[in-house]
Amino acid sequence: MNKYTERIYNGIWKENPLFVLVLGTCPTLAVTTSAMNGAGMGLSTTAVLMLSNALIAVLRNIIPEKLRLPAEIVVVASLVTVCDMLMEGFTPDLYASLGIYIPLIVVNCIILGRAEAYAMKNGPIVSFFDGLGMGLGFTIALVLIGALRELIGAGEIFGFHIMPSFYTPCSIFILAPGAFFVFAALTALQNKLKMPCATNGDGNPEIGCNGNCLTCGFMKPKKDN
Amino acid sequence: MKNSIVKDAIVLFLITLLSGLALGVVHELTLEPIAAAQQAAANKTYQEVFPDAVTFETTEELAGKVEEANLDAVNWGYGAVTIDECLEAKNGAGEVLGYVINATSPDGYAGDLQISVGISKDKKVLGLGFLSISETPGLGLKANEPAFKDQFVGKDASGDIERIKTGTANEQQFNALSGATYTSTAVGNALNASIRFFNNISEG
Numbered sequence: 001m002n003k004y005t006e007r008i009y010n011g012i013w014k015e016n017p018l019f020v021l022v023l024g025t026c027p028t029l030a031v032t033t034s035a036m037n038g039a040g041m042g043l044s045t046t047a048v049l050m051l052s053n054a055l056i057a058v059l060r061n062i063i064p065e066k067l068r069l070p071a072e073i074v075v076v077a078s079l080v081t082v083c084d085m086l087m088e089g090f091t092p093d094l095y096a097s098l099g100i101y102i103p104l105i106v107v108n109c110i111i112l113g114r115a116e117a118y119a120m121k122n123g124p125i126v127s128f129f130d131g132l133g134m135g136l137g138f139t140i141a142l143v144l145i146g147a148l149r150e151l152i153g154a155g156e157i158f159g160f161h162i163m164p165s166f167y168t169p170c171s172i173f174i175l176a177p178g179a180f181f182v183f184a185a186l187t188a189l190q191n192k193l194k195m196p197c198a199t200n201g202d203g204n205p206e207i208g209c210n211g212n213c214l215t216c217g218f219m220k221p222k223k224d225n
Numbered sequence: 226m227k228n229s230i231v232k233d234a235i236v237l238f239l240i241t242l243l244s245g246l247a248l249g250v251v252h253e254l255t256l257e258p259i260a261a262a263q264q265a266a267a268n269k270t271y272q273e274v275f276p277d278a279v280t281f282e283t284t285e286e287l288a289g290k291v292e293e294a295n296l297d298a299v300n301w302g303y304g305a306v307t308i309d310e311c312l313e314a315k316n317g318a319g320e321v322l323g324y325v326i327n328a329t330s331p332d333g334y335a336g337d338l339q340i341s342v343g344i345s346k347d348k349k350v351l352g353l354g355f356l357s358i359s360e361t362p363g364l365g366l367k368a369n370e371p372a373f374k375d376q377f378v379g380k381d382a383s384g385d386i387e388r389i390k391t392g393t394a395n396e397q398q399f400n401a402l403s404g405a406t407y408t409s410t411a412v413g414n415a416l417n418a419s420i421r422f423f424n425n426i427s428e429g
Contacts, residue, residue: 034362059240064233071240078244082251089258092266100359154363171404174363 004129011133017110018141019190020197024110028142029179031101035158038146039139041101046135048083048105049114052076053131056119063120072115080106110138148182149173267341267356271312271325274352275343278314278322287311287426294422301421303414304332308422314343322346326422327356330415334407335359342377342419346427350380353416365408373402382420388413 017023024045031041055075056063063071084102087095105111114134119127147157153173155163163169172178190197271281291308298306309327316322323345331337338358343351353374360366367373380386381396388409389398401409 037362062236063240064229064236067233067237071237074237074241074244078248081248085251085255085259089255089262092262095262096266150363156363169363171364174361 007129008133032146035147038142042139050131053127057124057127326419328415330411332411
């Protein structure tokens with residue numbers, strides 16, 4: 001496996017942003033009302049994540065150490081707005097289905113998390129692939145949660161009716177509480193199986209922040225000269 | 226130390242300046258395509274709600290009436306509804322067949338819900354479509370499916386169309402969406418405000 005495919009595998013499985021790093025949970029809870037919505041949000045995020053990672057990696061030697069966050073936010077927010085305008089102008093059909101998710105991406109901490117944790121320390125091309133892997137991992141996680149909620153809450157997956165006709169959909173699963181139920185159940189399962197996860201206290205210290213803010217890069221700025 | 230602050234500030238300034246410039250350029254580039262795309266999307270909806278018409282145009286007179294109506298719309302009893310636009314629906318020969326009215330009701334479960342209604346001169350609803358809807362998928366969003374939307378075709382637009390929960394709807398009634406009371410109410414409010422506006426302009 002070369003370093004590019006390794007990044008993709010890493011994002012999808014080893015460090016899945018949602019299940020392992022536990023990043024981006026707000027948009028996850030909000031948009032996974034159906035599998036289709038999950039896919040839309042996931043793919044929009046992937047596109048922005050690849051570009052923002054590559055751009056931050058290009059700028060990594062120019063961005064001052066102390067001003068990493070403001071500089072990254074400016075780059076990410078501008079990029080998202082540019083994507084939003086380009087999509088609305090030139091691909092109206094795509095914009096009609098994905099457009100509502102674009103502004104939400106700015107506040108998705110996966111983007112900033114990967115810029116900070118990866119793109120600031122690596123080259124543009126490998127960072128681009130890191131963005132692709134993380135984005136796909138996020139997409140898969142969102143589709144999984146969306147499909148479960150849609151199945152229980154509406155008896156459908158991707159809009160196709162699959163549950164037998166005697167099944168009465170349990171609407172609470174496509175409302176806000178359902179997001180918490182499904183996400184909690186999946187995380188509980190992950191804990192039970194002792195799978196790696198950043199929020200499992202004594203888990204692997206190499207994953208994310210190990211649920212411990214003290215080891216975070218933000219808390220230990222380098223001494224300035 | 227002082228130098229590094231100045232240097233950092235200059236770098237951050239340059240990054241924001243370049244981002245700002247990039248945004249400005251893209252904004253200029255996309256201004257026209259975005260306006261064209263929005264117009265095309267709106268026209269598609271107008272065509273759906275008024276299949277017989279070919280062109281949809283607003284006039285200054287209608288725009289004035291829309292403004293006038295909005296001053297009074299809160300007293301109509303349909304919530305905080307607003308009439309957004311009214312267009313003349315014309316056939317190929319330029320004859321006015323009726324009107325397309327866009328109205329927004331803020332009473333949806335997930336906020337604003339904007340509909341577009343086509344009403345013919347002989348006071349029949351020709352179709353109802355959504356210009357903007359962000360209701361819950363599987364519940365309120367089902368309003369945007371033909372099973373709900375198509376029931377409005379042929380309704381009597383001489384007065385309010387009442388929302389009913391059970392039974393078969395007659396010409397002055399429509400069936401609410403099961404489990405989506407907010408959405409149904411918002412659709413009813415926007416629809417009835419449109420009908421009332423239509424009757425205002427066709428009478429006077």
